[in-house]
Amino acid sequence: MSTQSQKIIKRHQPVSLEKSPPIINPLVKNIEILRTVMRSVEIPKNLIASIIIAIVSVVVICLLFLGNIANTNSFNFSSTTNSHRQAVLNDYLQTMTGILLEESPREISEKSTLFRAITQATLQELDPERKRYVIMFLHDANLLKISSKKQASLLLGANLVKANLQNLNLSSTDLRGANLRAADLRDTDLRGAILDSAKLTRSCYNIGTFFDKKFEPIAAGMKIVKESQGCS
Secondary structure (H helix, E strand, O other), X not given: OOHXXXXXXXXXXXXXOOOXXXXXXXXXXXXXXXXXXXXXXXXXXXXXXXXXXXXXXXXXXXXXXHHHHHXXXXXXXXHHHHHHHHHHHHHHHHHHHHHHHHOOHHXXXXXXXXXXXXXXXXXXXXXXXXXXXXXXXXXXXXXXXXXXXXXXXXXXXXXXXXXEOOOOEOOOOEOOOOEOOOOEOOOOEOOOOEOOOOEOOOOEEOOOOEOOXXXXXXXXXXEEOOOOOOOO
């Protein structure tokens, strides 16, 4: 075969093209389309900068709009959660107050199991600050002090994690088995309190917190903080 024939054959052979990977991301695809359009249309050089600024501005506005939507949804969720917790606390206080006004102390004592179930279900739903109000209510109603060791505490195994119990008088209060991890016990009076099996890891106290002489807070996993420090 002549050299000229070989050149003709090579000239007519199909060119092998590598297949480009499919564009999966719609945003990338739109950018490619925009680039193609800009190549096919003659745009004066003095307008290119203005067009780029306009495109960037639109993208920034879209991102800000999406960010505002996300923040609004987050705020609505937080507001809904806060309203729910307040409703739970209000229902608990109204229910317990009604029972205390209608029944005798003996009848209330006999229904400690029911009270414990209601109280612990409520505490499970509340935030640290609202847990404080439940404990204050129970203390003032004299429901945290028991006369018989056979009678189970209302707070047996109760969820008081991170509860704000600062500056409360909890002397002679039955806190057996309560989960008080990371609770704020600064300036709290715990003299005579029953803390058997209570979980106190990382709960904080200060020089204004009162314990029984035999109780060792450090051994219980508690941490002491200065007056100027918060409990975190």
